[in-house]
Amino acid sequence: MKRSAFSVIIFWSLFIASTFAQNPVNWKFKIEDKGNGEIELVADASIDAGWHLYDTQIPDGGPYPTGISIDEIKGAxxxxxxxxxxSKLHKEFDKVFEMEIGFFEKSATFVQRFKVTDKAKFSLKGDVRAQACNDRECTPPIPVDFSYNSKNLPATVTVAGGADIAATGAQDSVVSSPTDTAQAQVTNIDIQVDKSTLWEPVIENLKVYGATGNQSDQTLLMIFIAGMAGGFLALLTPCVWPMIPMTVSFFLKRNKKNKGKAIKDAATYGLGIIVIYVALGLLVTAIFGASALNDLSTSAVFNLIFFALLVFFAASFLGAFELTLPSSWTTKIDSKADSTTGLISMFFMAFTLALVSFSCTGPLIGWLLVEAASTGAVVAPAVGMFGFALALAIPFTLFAIFPSWLEEMPKSGGWLNSVKVVLGFLELALALKFLSVADLSYKWGILDREVFIVLWIVIFALLGLYLLGKLKFAHDSDLKSISVTRLFMAIISLSFAVYLVPGLWGAPLKAVSAFAPPHFTQDFNLYDGSVHAKFDDYEAGMEYARKNNKPVMIDFSGYGCVNCRKMEASVWTDPRVKHSLENDYVLITLMVDDKEKLPEIIEVEENGKTVKLKTIGDKWSYLQRHKFGVNSQPYYVLLDLEGKPIGPSYAYDEDVDKYLNFLKTGLDNFNKNK
Incomplete structure (x- = not known):
C-alpha cells in the first residue's frame, strides 16, 4: 500500500475518535505592524504536554502539515x-510514514505577512489547520478561525504606496489552498496567467543562463566507443578472424622485396574499410534525414521492426541459419580487386571483406545503427561506423607492420563459433529493449519491468550454462574441458543473472536502468527510493505550482530514452536530489513518445508549415521545440509561475553535484524574484 493511502486511512480512522475530543492545541492570533505598509498575522500555538503538531513543510505521503486558509481578504x-x-523545530525519522518529519512541542509561533493596500477596506478572514498527535492518537486538522477588519489594525500601520501596489499585482481575492490533500500547506495569490503565455518561446531567456551538461558531446563519445566495441567483437567472429592472416600474408607476398609497400597497402586497405563503413553511416542520415532520426527512435513501428530484426539476427548467431549475401556480389567485387591496382584495388579488397563478413558483422552493424539513430544526433551513425571500422582496420595494419605477430595469433576453431553464440544471446537480450519501447509508447502493458527482468535472468542464466558446457547447439564442437576464459565469462554471466533477481521486488538495478522499463510499470514494488513526477500534464502542473507558489521543473523524457532512465536511476535516487525534487519543486514529466491520441487534432504553425499534433507525445515534443528550441531528451528546465526560466537548462550528465547545483540555482533565483 502506498504511504499516501496509508496516511488517509490513519486520518479517517482517528477522525471519529477525535472529533469530539478537546483540542490539545490552543491558538491565539494577533496582528503586528512590520512597517512600510506591511503587517503580520501571528498565530501562537500552545501545545499540551505529550502532544506535538507538524511543520508547514511535510513530504508527500506524510501527516497533515500545519497550514493557513484565507477565505476573504480585502485591502491587502x-x-x-x-x-x-x-520556534524549536524537532526532526525525527517516523517509522509509520517512513520519512523524516519536522514537528513542534510545547509551543510554536507561525506568521503570514501581508501588504496593506487600503486601510479603510481592510478585511481578513480564514482559519489555521493543524494535526496534533501523541504516542497513541492524532486529532484531525481542526480549523481554528480568525477574523479581522480595519478596526483591528494597529494605529501605526500605513498604506503601501501606489507604485508598490502596481509592482506586486495586488488583487482583492485569494483562492484557498485545497484542503483535501496532505500536500496543502499555505494559501497564496492565484496569479492568473493566460495559457498562451505558458507556451511562449523562452529560447533567448535560456541563453542568458546557459546550459549545464553537454549531452551531444557525451552521446557521440559513447556511440564512438560502442562502435569500437562492436568492431572488436566482429574481429572475433568466424567470418573476420581467419581473414586477418590471409589478407596480411597476401600483402607481404605481393611485396616481398618492399616491406614498406606492404605496410602502405595494409594501411590503405584499413582506410578503405573506414571509408566504406563511414559512408554507410552517412547514407543512413541521408535517407532518414536529421530531424527524423529522433522521431524514429520513439516510433513504435520502428522499434517493433528492429525487435524482430534483432531476434532474426540472434537466431542466425545461435545457428538456426546462415546469413549470406548473393555470391555473385562477392565474385564481382573480388574480380575487380584482381583486375585493378593501387588505391582502387585496395578499396575493392576492403569492399570484399565487408561483403564476405556480412553474416557476422551484419547483426552488429544493425544494432549499432539503430542505437546511433536513436540519439537523434545528425552525425551519430557516421561516428558509430567510424568507431566500428577503426576497430576492424587496426589489426590488418598492425599485423602488416609486425608480421611476426601472426604466428602468435590463436588459430581458428570451435572458440570462434562460441563467440557467435555469445553474441546471439546478447542480441536477444538487447532486442527486448526495442519491444519495451513500443510497449510503453502504446501502453500495451505486455512487457512490464518484472517481465523484462525475468526474461533477462533466463537469457543470462542460459548463457552461463552454455559457457560451462551444460547447453550445447547442433553446430558446436565437442567440449572436453572448459578454459579459464570460459569459466570467468560464465561466472560473470551467472552473477549478472543473480544480480537481476532483486529487481523482481523493485531494486533499482542501476547497471541496467538504461534498458529496463521504468519503475512505475512494476506491479509489485518494495523499493521507495525512486522519484515519480506529480504531474504528466504541463498546464495542470503549472496551475498547481501557481496555487502553491512553488517553482517548476519540466522533465522532457521518453519511454525509449536510454539516458533518461540512467539519470533517474543514478541521479534522482540520490537522497539530496530526491528531497529537492519532491519538496522544492513541482515536477512535471512530459513523455515525447506517448502514442495516446489527443481528444482532437491540434494544428500549429512551425517553420512556415502547418503541423498536426495527433498524440500526447506530439504535443509535448512540439512544446519542447517551440518553447525551448531543443528536441533531445533528457532535457530539464526550471520555470517560474509564468513559465519563464529561472536557471540554466540541463541535459544528460550523471554528475550528482552538478545536478544539485542546477536545482539550487533555480530555487535561489525563484526566491529572489518572488
Missing amino acids: TPIGKFHAVN
Missing part, C-alpha cells in the same frame, strides 16, 4: 509563505 495582499518563527 499576502507576501511569502505561512511559516514558523522563533
Whole structure:
C-alpha cells in the first residue's frame, strides 16, 4: 500500500475518535505592524504536554502539515509563505510514514505577512489547520478561525504606496489552498496567467543562463566507443578472424622485396574499410534525414521492426541459419580487386571483406545503427561506423607492420563459433529493449519491468550454462574441458543473472536502468527510493505550482530514452536530489513518445508549415521545440509561475553535484524574484 493511502486511512480512522475530543492545541492570533505598509498575522500555538503538531513543510505521503486558509481578504495582499518563527523545530525519522518529519512541542509561533493596500477596506478572514498527535492518537486538522477588519489594525500601520501596489499585482481575492490533500500547506495569490503565455518561446531567456551538461558531446563519445566495441567483437567472429592472416600474408607476398609497400597497402586497405563503413553511416542520415532520426527512435513501428530484426539476427548467431549475401556480389567485387591496382584495388579488397563478413558483422552493424539513430544526433551513425571500422582496420595494419605477430595469433576453431553464440544471446537480450519501447509508447502493458527482468535472468542464466558446457547447439564442437576464459565469462554471466533477481521486488538495478522499463510499470514494488513526477500534464502542473507558489521543473523524457532512465536511476535516487525534487519543486514529466491520441487534432504553425499534433507525445515534443528550441531528451528546465526560466537548462550528465547545483540555482533565483 502506498504511504499516501496509508496516511488517509490513519486520518479517517482517528477522525471519529477525535472529533469530539478537546483540542490539545490552543491558538491565539494577533496582528503586528512590520512597517512600510506591511503587517503580520501571528498565530501562537500552545501545545499540551505529550502532544506535538507538524511543520508547514511535510513530504508527500506524510501527516497533515500545519497550514493557513484565507477565505476573504480585502485591502491587502499576502507576501511569502505561512511559516514558523522563533520556534524549536524537532526532526525525527517516523517509522509509520517512513520519512523524516519536522514537528513542534510545547509551543510554536507561525506568521503570514501581508501588504496593506487600503486601510479603510481592510478585511481578513480564514482559519489555521493543524494535526496534533501523541504516542497513541492524532486529532484531525481542526480549523481554528480568525477574523479581522480595519478596526483591528494597529494605529501605526500605513498604506503601501501606489507604485508598490502596481509592482506586486495586488488583487482583492485569494483562492484557498485545497484542503483535501496532505500536500496543502499555505494559501497564496492565484496569479492568473493566460495559457498562451505558458507556451511562449523562452529560447533567448535560456541563453542568458546557459546550459549545464553537454549531452551531444557525451552521446557521440559513447556511440564512438560502442562502435569500437562492436568492431572488436566482429574481429572475433568466424567470418573476420581467419581473414586477418590471409589478407596480411597476401600483402607481404605481393611485396616481398618492399616491406614498406606492404605496410602502405595494409594501411590503405584499413582506410578503405573506414571509408566504406563511414559512408554507410552517412547514407543512413541521408535517407532518414536529421530531424527524423529522433522521431524514429520513439516510433513504435520502428522499434517493433528492429525487435524482430534483432531476434532474426540472434537466431542466425545461435545457428538456426546462415546469413549470406548473393555470391555473385562477392565474385564481382573480388574480380575487380584482381583486375585493378593501387588505391582502387585496395578499396575493392576492403569492399570484399565487408561483403564476405556480412553474416557476422551484419547483426552488429544493425544494432549499432539503430542505437546511433536513436540519439537523434545528425552525425551519430557516421561516428558509430567510424568507431566500428577503426576497430576492424587496426589489426590488418598492425599485423602488416609486425608480421611476426601472426604466428602468435590463436588459430581458428570451435572458440570462434562460441563467440557467435555469445553474441546471439546478447542480441536477444538487447532486442527486448526495442519491444519495451513500443510497449510503453502504446501502453500495451505486455512487457512490464518484472517481465523484462525475468526474461533477462533466463537469457543470462542460459548463457552461463552454455559457457560451462551444460547447453550445447547442433553446430558446436565437442567440449572436453572448459578454459579459464570460459569459466570467468560464465561466472560473470551467472552473477549478472543473480544480480537481476532483486529487481523482481523493485531494486533499482542501476547497471541496467538504461534498458529496463521504468519503475512505475512494476506491479509489485518494495523499493521507495525512486522519484515519480506529480504531474504528466504541463498546464495542470503549472496551475498547481501557481496555487502553491512553488517553482517548476519540466522533465522532457521518453519511454525509449536510454539516458533518461540512467539519470533517474543514478541521479534522482540520490537522497539530496530526491528531497529537492519532491519538496522544492513541482515536477512535471512530459513523455515525447506517448502514442495516446489527443481528444482532437491540434494544428500549429512551425517553420512556415502547418503541423498536426495527433498524440500526447506530439504535443509535448512540439512544446519542447517551440518553447525551448531543443528536441533531445533528457532535457530539464526550471520555470517560474509564468513559465519563464529561472536557471540554466540541463541535459544528460550523471554528475550528482552538478545536478544539485542546477536545482539550487533555480530555487535561489525563484526566491529572489518572488
